[in-house]
Amino acid sequence: MYKLHSSLLIGKGLHRECYIHPENSNLCIKIVVAGCDSETLREQAYYEFLEKHNVSWKMLPKFYGNVETNLGFGAVFDLIRDYDGEVSKTLEHYLSSAEETKFNSCGLSKAIPSLKCFLIQEKVITMTLKAKNIVYKRINYTEGILLIVDNIGNSDFIPICNYINFFAKKKILRKWQRFESTLLATYPHNKMLYRMLTSSHR
Template sequence: MTIIKLDDSLLVGEGLTRSCYRHPSKEWLCVKVEKERYHNVTLREISFLKRFERRGISWDMVSEYYGRIDTDKGTGYMFRLIRDEDGSVSKTLGHYLSHEADHVDYDKMRDAFFAFRHFLIMQRIQVFSLLDYNVVYQKVSSSDHRIVLIDSVGNNQFLPVADYIGFFARRVIRRKWYTFEKRLMRDYGGNTRLVSIIEDLRRHPC
């Protein structure tokens, strides 16, 4: 049995429950490892991704799952690692809104927001919560920028009827999208170009 070694040089990001590493030999993959085994966050996420796969969704804006591996930090779960056209790992949306606002083409970002919202609702992609650090802003090419969901897939409703009925799923997703907009306005309200994008989204509800 081969055990993959993961060290800090491969670390992509870290959350409350999981750490995410670049796969040491497969550049298109990342490996998520849970910090505490009792969380089972990843197993819940995978169950939803498998449902999406059975429905035949597009994977353009959500990172798909590629199976388990053994690592020196415990069981690892492999997902597509989102990269930009130049090969660098795509940065979170929050990174751009916080640190690189002057280097963002906001016309392309606006299009990416509209496309991502449409994708979530039409494909019924359920999420625990939408946050600026569980989506990345991928520069696929000079003309194609996307927002891609990399974390927090699932449904935290007490009675999860949205898991099975499309109408309720879309209603829940719209509600969580509106919460996402409010968080962005709260955290980045000084970014006038982002505010303009969100106001435009609200003028054209999906």
């Protein structure tokens, strides 16, 4: 049984707490602290589906199963870190600050369309895409990639998009469109973001 302590806590959402794995600093353990387990089961079933279909893990943390901890069962994933070892911060963090967006604008303006391409190419279905559920992994001083750390999968009763490419692409594009609109509405004063999302050479 793994012992988790507040010193290992690196992030917290509405439902889960995310801790550094006590025995492997490149993994994290997520503990459900609010709500029911159905979301977790849905997420894990979707991870199994992706594994079976040999999807690339380039922009998704890999899932390694569940373990017992002093706080109950937890799900083990890759812990995303920057090139300098820092735990990667969320896209929300970068977009909330004009300086951070500006400083990373070169990397972000490439990473955003790359994530879109990845989702389409690998046919990864997401629930609502949110900036707090995406981390920006800095791979050097000026470049980085985006990874979705939460809310992937399909909640449709009959998940036809998981099997038929045409519908998958349509769904991914629709989700992406909504994501971009939400970003622009959430950060109306972030001119750099506006430029990144509306530039003609995308």
